[in-house]
Amino acid sequence: MAKTSTNTTDEAARFRALPWFYNDLDGSLAHAWAMLGRGVADRRSAFHTPVVATIDETGAPRQRVMVLRAADIAARSLRLHTDLRSEKLVHIEERPCVSLAFYDANAKLQLRLGALARIHAQDSIADQAWLNSRPQSRLCYEQAIAPGLPVVAPLPELPASAHVAQAEHGRLNFAVLIIVVQTIEWLYLAIEGHRRARWVWKDDRWQGTWLAP
Numbered sequence: 001m002a003k004t005s006t007n008t009t010d011e012a013a014r015f016r017a018l019p020w021f022y023n024d025l026d027g028s029l030a031h032a033w034a035m036l037g038r039g040v041a042d043r044r045s046a047f048h049t050p051v052v053a054t055i056d057e058t059g060a061p062r063q064r065v066m067v068l069r070a071a072d073i074a075a076r077s078l079r080l081h082t083d084l085r086s087e088k089l090v091h092i093e094e095r096p097c098v099s100l101a102f103y104d105a106n107a108k109l110q111l112r113l114g115a116l117a118r119i120h121a122q123d124s125i126a127d128q129a130w131l132n133s134r135p136q137s138r139l140c141y142e143q144a145i146a147p148g149l150p151v152v153a154p155l156p157e158l159p160a161s162a163h164v165a166q167a168e169h170g171r172l173n174f175a176v177l178i179i180v181v182q183t184i185e186w187l188y189l190a191i192e193g194h195r196r197a198r199w200v201w202k203d204d205r206w207q208g209t210w211l212a213p
């Protein structure tokens with residue numbers, strides 16, 4: 001009798017541990033976008049720094065970590081900032097297909113996004129992002145030597161914050177990437193059974209299906 005009662009308690013605890021979206025396909029999609037929103041707002045969130053993959057001129061995948069700056073669920077878009085001279089922009093001009101991977105160990109969630117990237121440099125989107133970026137962040141774009149070029153020795157240290165007022169020089173090297181999401185693949189890890197789903201943007205809506213994990 002006592003054993004049955006313990007089992008019931010265990011079952012209840014196990015059920016309570018499952019998140020609200022566990023068996024809810026629409027809820028899982030909403031949760032995915034909420035996690036992206038948190039990744040923008042909370043710099044300690046693992047979703048703040050996704051791995052962004054492009055395809056280089058030989059067809060090989062190239063990956064790097066970038067900071068997630070904005071997520072817009074209605075436009076199904078994300079915003080990233082970069083240096084206009086960076087190699088990844090050469091890849092994107094040639095092939096705008098990109099892939100972003102996010103993993104939050106605490107949330108037990110992996111997201112993999114398939115997307116198209118657009119480069120904005122001398123337009124109002126880039127102007128606005130530049131205006132809203134922190135003065136200290138702008139300093140990175142002041143570097144006279146393009147990122148990725150070989151140098152004979154490490155470059156001089158960045159100027160101290162007293163110099164920040166002059167960081168407007170970096171504007172010409174500043175670019176925004178607007179990432180329009182086409183597919184979302186979602187994997188939630190749970191001892192009770194992993195959950196995996198995919199959504200594709202088709203006919204003006206997200207069309208989703210559960211997948212075997």
Ligand SMILES: Cc1cc2nc3c(=O)[nH]c(=O)nc-3n(C[C@H](O)[C@H](O)[C@H](O)COP(=O)(O)O)c2cc1C
Binds near residue numbers: 068088147
């Ligand atoms: C935590 C972290 C955040 C980063 N954020 C950015 C970023 O927002 N934009 C960016 O262009 N590079 C960022 N980088 C540097 C890139 O990972 C990469 O080294 C750089 O963009 C050059 O990549 P590319 O040669 O493929 O263009 C970040 C690196 C780390 C480790």
